[in-house]
Amino acid sequence: MTHPAPAPLTLEQKAALLSGADLWHTRAIPEADVPTRTLADGPHGVRLQDASQDHLGIYASAPATAFPTGAALGSTWDPDLVEEVGVALGREARALGVDVLLGPGINIKRSPLCGRNFEYLSEDPFHAGVLGASWVRGVQSQGVGASLKHYAANNQETERLRVSAEVDERTLREIYLPAFERAVTEAAPATVMCSYNKVNGTFASEHHWLLSEVLRDEWGFDGYVVSDWGAVHDPVAALRAGLDLEMPSTGEASPAAIVAAVQAGELDEAVVDRAVARILATHDRLDTQCGEAEVPDLDAHHALARRAAAAGAVLLSNRDGALPLDPIDGGLIAVIGGFATAPRFQGGGSSHVNPTRVDVALDEIRRLTARPVEHAAGFSHDAADGEALADEAVALAARADATVLFLGLPEEDESEGFDRAHLDLPPAQLALLERVAADCDTVIVVLSNGGALALGPVIQHADAVVEMWLGGQASGGAAADLLLGVAEPGGRLAETLPLRLEDTPAFLNFPGDRDGVLYGERVYVGYRWYDTVERAVLAPFGHGLSYTIFELDGLEVEVPDPTATRATVRVTVTNTGDRPGSTVVQLYVSDPVATLDRPASELKGFAKVTLAAGESRRLTFELDERAFQFWSRHGWLAEAGEFVVRVGMSSRDIRAERSIALDLPASLASLTVDSTITEWLAHPQGGVVVQGILGAMAANSGGAGLSEGPGLRMVEQLSLSRLFQLAGRDGKAEVERILAGLTVGAR
Ligand code: BGC
Secondary structure (H helix, E strand, O other), X not given: OOOOOOOOOOHHHHHHHOXXXXXXXXXXXXXXXXXXXXXXXXXXXXXXXXXXXXXXXXXXXXXXXXXXXXXXXHXXXXXXXXXXXXXXXXXXXXXXXXXXXXXXXXXXXXXXXXXXXXXXXXXXXXXXXXXXXXXXXXXXXXXXXXXXXXXXXXXXXXXXXXXXXXXXXXXXXXHHOHHHHHHHHHHOOOEEEEXXXXXXXXXXXXXXXXXXXXXXXXXXOXXXXXXXXXXXXXXHHHHHHOOXXXXXXXXXXXXHHHHHHHHOOOOOHHHHHHHHXXXXXXXXXXXXXXXXXXXXXXXXXXXXXXXHHHHHOEEEEEHHHOOOOOOXXXXXXXXXXXXHOOOOOOOEOOOOOEOOOOOOHHHHXXXXXXXXXXXXXXXXXXXXXXXXXXXXXXXXXXXXOEEEEEEEOOHHHOEOOXXXXXXXXXXXXXXXXXXXXXXXXXXXXXXXXXXXXXXXXXXXXXXXXXXXXXXXXXXXXXXXXXXXXXXOOOOOOOOOEOOOHHHOOOHXXXXXXXXXXXXXXXXXXXXXHHHHOOOOOOEOOOOOEOOOOEEEEEEEEEOOOOOOOXXXXXXXXXXXXXXXXXXXXXXXXXXXXXXXXXXXXXXXXXXXXXXXXXXXXXXXXXXXHHHOOEXXXXXXXXXXXXXXXXXXXXXXXEEEEEEEEEOOOOOOOOOOOOOEHHHHHHOHHHXXXXXXXXXXXXXXXXXXXXXXXXXXXXXOOOEHHHHHXXXXXXXXXXXXXXXXXXXXXXX
16 A cells, blocks of 8 residues: 655654654644544553553543453454454444554463463464454454554563563564564554564664564555554654654654754654654544444443353363253352452453453352352452451351352452562462362362463362453353353463473573573474473363363365475364364474474464354365475475374364375575585485485495495585595585586575
8 A cells, every 4th residue: 555645744743743642642733634543452441541541550441341351362262253352342442432442462472470461362373363363353343443562572571661582583483473474464453563672682662674674574564553652762763663653642852853853864754754654544544444433232242251251261171070060950059269259350551441340250150040059258368367268168168069169360460560470379279279179079160360370289179170361341250151051161272281380481581681581492482392392281272171072083184286385174073062062173283304493383273163062064274385384594484395284172182183295396405515415415306416426426335335324424414515525526516516407496
């Protein structure tokens, strides 16, 4: 799209448009017909404050539906549902006069300790990209702009304002950028928000490579880049790098600095024009996309929030079918825990929403069952009367047929602004669980927390465990629906649950210090790490039980053209149980032999499927080039050879796999005069040539010589030219001749 020429504005007016009027608005220039625009958080509800308020979620905002947070939405693995939530968010934003909603948060969950993981979708970039794109499509369908955040490598809260993420390009390309890339290329967000941190020593707000070369030149981003709130240090450097709008207002400081830089000849006015044009064109485009704002149906949105919370709830364990509880038959249900009466359903910080209403799990359980239900608080977070509360709860559980404990992290444990220090539930909750389990036959745990916990003791003592995450304002209702079988647990883990903090991939490198954090685990994030090093986990990526049973069969992988890096995968999923339910069929690809080390397998496709009892569906997945590629020093590359396509219900519950062979012309071992024998042998055409040369040398010497076994091992790190030289030949000239004989593409 070409941007319209900016209206005839003075330099001062243009500079004024490049930073906010206050915390939430852009500046208006009435004489040039440029209206003010409103930006608001995001991501799981609209947080519209009046201009005098804060951006850290401390003060009140207009009521809006608090949908499930990113952790719960990510766990739905359901792009259609996420889009539906996006539509609802867009409608509420429109009705409140919001032009740009600040979300989705698609940073990768690098460590479970990140205090803001509840806002993010996944530890996997493919998964986060698919769902992030759905969120953007939904919101923007209402003429409200989305803002992908936080670009890039903002994976912790500790020192987030100044820490430098030290991360190599392959890791950025394979892990931290693809979700942004997919959302940009597939859903065209109106804006991208740069993060606070530095990336390899340069603030994201001044990072030309990130903001201009990758985002715009490579991915074709056509909206404007907005800063995270207060992320700009030098407005002129930021503009040059590709930032367009600085938020919030810095008063007259930034506009004055921009004007002065242009007047001093340090900043080309065309750079100012470019940013103004991007901002105005994006807002104009949004205007043409939105119809009249409608009054949102808040009842319907609450019902959607309830459905989405159940769809994102992960049933981690369910011994002997403890869940669902029978709503009619059976004796007393004991409900224990303050979260059952005062739910924790969202996290702290800028995403904090003022909900339109809040479902209370205890009330909802009572509404859905004919069985007697009694409640005890069980624990309190200030622990003043801890012993008495626990005794009362244990006595109640001892009289009950089933006990449901609502456990979770206290509000002060996870929020924007700081990271967690450990992965444990409060000791008082664990002690209570142990006592209750000793006295009651059926013990169910319902969890409210935004990031992964080490749940070993919980799984051990409870018959069933449901992870609700921070499930939004209707999560109490959704929990009741799940417990009593009105809904089924649709969630699958979008983050591995480790056994111990020490097992997590970034353990030795998180959170670094004030200067830098080394992404030393490289591409081995989440299951890519656990599965490659075969480390035991509490629950793998993709795991989640259902109330019914699913089977996969009939896996077929079709490669129409082995030189084209594409494949079509078909598999049949059947609900073999006796009740309806949903599952997530997951497709992983492995590249067992590659020039670079690669993770054991990587998610490249998934489908959420709802089936009636006995129903089957044939699924088709199209794998494109990226499904096979890694980032090499030559860019994206898939090497010739074997790939394994696996389908299953988690990264560790693989039900079927097929090997395919791709006969690709390109190889990382692009050959030069310095290439080693190993690199020649790994190369499809070069390998044939060198095998011939080594074979001839062996024949001349009358034995296996260098062509196999220990002889080959000894020379494989030599360059071919050196090998020739050692045999008294003009190595360089001979290799140049061979290279010239290979076609250009094959070299
Ligand atoms: C957060 C952003 C948020 C912004 C505006 C920042 O502190 O990092 O996610 O959108 O504030 O509230």
